[in-house]
Structure formats: structure tokens, C-alpha cells
Amino acid sequence: MPLEWPEEALKAQAVLARSYVIHQMQKNKNRHYHVDSSVLDQKYTYALNRSLDQQRKLNSIITNTHKEVLKNKSNQVVKTLYHADC
Numbered sequence: 001m002p003l004e005w006p007e008e009a010l011k012a013q014a015v016l017a018r019s020y021v022i023h024q025m026q027k028n029k030n031r032h033y034h035v036d037s038s039v040l041d042q043k044y045t046y047a048l049n050r051s052l053d054q055q056r057k058l059n060s061i062i063t064n065t066h067k068e069v070l071k072n073k074s075n076q077v078v079k080t081l082y083h084a085d086c
Contacts, residue, residue, distance in 0.1 A: 019069040
């Protein structure tokens, strides 16, 4: 998501992405790797030169959502699917 988007939307995306990765790590705990570095695990890469203000905003979002994940009624981290590029 572009860092110009509203902070609350970026926080929601951070929680979704973290939940997805933690779910995959738990699911694949017996493998040598937990997530694929491909679109199979929501990877999307693009070149971006962040300004100092953008980097601060990103760091703030990560810090403010630290350890936040989505869980189901059984207290398991859910596999939160989202578009890597939409």
C-alpha cells in the first residue's frame, strides 16, 4: 500500500500481513523454510525510494501494531488472504 494512504488503513494492512506470515510459519514449522519468496505467499516487490518522513511513518505503523494478529474463536492465527497488488 502506498504510504500516502491513511494511517489506519496501513495499520490494518500491517496486521493482515503479519497474521498471514505467522499462520504460514506455524503451518510450515517442520519445513526448512516457512514462506515462499513468490506470489504463492503474497510477495510483491517494487522499487521505492522512501523519504525520511515516509520511513518514520512506516516505522510508527509497525511499532504501533507490534504483535497484533487476527485470531479465530479457537485462538488460532488466521490465514488472512489479501491482494499483493490491487
